[in-house]
Amino acid sequence: MTFPFEIGGPSFRARQVRSWVFHRFARSFDEMTDLPLGEREQLAQRYPSIRPEPVATWEADGGETRKALFDGSYETVAMRYPDRRTVCVSSQAGCGLGCTFCATGQMGLVRNLTAWEIVSQVLWAARIFAERPTNVVLMGMGEPLANYDHVVGAIRTINDDVGISARKITVSTVGLVPQIERLAAEPFPVTLALSLHAPDDETRSALVPINRRWPVAECVKAVKSFRRAHGRRVTIEYAMIDAVNDAPWQAKRLADLVRGSDIHVNLIPLNPTPGFGVPPSPRVEAFARELRGLGANVTIRDTRGRDIDAACGQLAAEAVARG
Ligand code: SAH
Numbered sequence: 001m002t003f004p005f006e007i008g009g010p011s012f013r014a015r016q017v018r019s020w021v022f023h024r025f026a027r028s029f030d031e032m033t034d035l036p037l038g039e040r041e042q043l044a045q046r047y048p049s050i051r052p053e054p055v056a057t058w059e060a061d062g063g064e065t066r067k068a069l070f071d072g073s074y075e076t077v078a079m080r081y082p083d084r085r086t087v088c089v090s091s092q093a094g095c096g097l098g099c100t101f102c103a104t105g106q107m108g109l110v111r112n113l114t115a116w117e118i119v120s121q122v123l124w125a126a127r128i129f130a131e132r133p134t135n136v137v138l139m140g141m142g143e144p145l146a147n148y149d150h151v152v153g154a155i156r157t158i159n160d161d162v163g164i165s166a167r168k169i170t171v172s173t174v175g176l177v178p179q180i181e182r183l184a185a186e187p188f189p190v191t192l193a194l195s196l197h198a199p200d201d202e203t204r205s206a207l208v209p210i211n212r213r214w215p216v217a218e219c220v221k222a223v224k225s226f227r228r229a230h231g232r233r234v235t236i237e238y239a240m241i242d243a244v245n246d247a248p249w250q251a252k253r254l255a256d257l258v259r260g261s262d263i264h265v266n267l268i269p270l271n272p273t274p275g276f277g278v279p280p281s282p283r284v285e286a287f288a289r290e291l292r293g294l295g296a297n298v299t300i301r302d303t304r305g306r307d308i309d310a311a312c313g314q315l316a317a318e319a320v321a322r323g
């Protein structure tokens, strides 16, 4: 990882600084108390902050869920559970893929985040947890595989320097097939999630425009070969949208797609957006039962942080819209 600052001095100085940044989650050189005072002051003056700081933060669930907005345009959510600490990070400010039910998609692409901006979100959460996160999910704003090089650079640093194993890092993709294949060829075994949202091309193309380029069958084939390449079980994400993708026939089609694989289906009750509603929970449960009856592995995702719009780009999208 190349830092956005230069340290100079003897080589152990760089090691000291890296340890402060990656293991003690320092935000500034001022905190690095074992650096000689003169050097520390000089560095702190030249680089007042060493990683992006949020411009606003929110909390929910009695402080167990926290959200941060960076640069007025991208956000991060830190969630503490009894058995794990998960950080949901953004890979882009906005997103250019225009999924119709997604607030981020409606913003358009503002810009790609740098590897350092992605890593810094993990370090922000680590500081909140006062411990390194156990899981990193690239499910914030943006399409990680549309910002491939920065995302892969960030994954390497999160893995090598922060010390979170690749299998605890989940890349969620809308289904950019060539980049899924590229990711399968990388040496680190990240966990992959495919945002499918519909088992039929007609419904999926209306929700996820890029489906016209890489349709359902190709996406599912790509994640199955990713599974073979890395031996990691993949997940299909399925946002449940009222009267759009929640019919029993769609559960059957979805079960057909995953039959014979160990793909895990994660049903996500939609965080409502203009024109799209969440089905009543008995319908979500019936959909899950139907899938299970047909042999699929299914869970319904908990919806942490709903009261602070901690799901999926909602808040930054509003901030950007407000200008
Ligand atoms: N671009 C990537 C990752 C970011 S979105 C992707 O699409 O996979 C993370 C997840 O949130 C995706 O599964 C996405 O489809 C889902 N999502 C987007 N808007 C949502 C909403 N309003 N309610 C619930 N899930 C949503």
Ligand code: SF4
Binding pocket: 095, 096, 097, 098, 099, 102, 103, 104, 105, 106, 140, 141, 142, 143, 174, 195
């Ligand atoms: Fe982009 Fe993912 Fe939202 Fe689609 S769902 S617009 S790919 S962030």
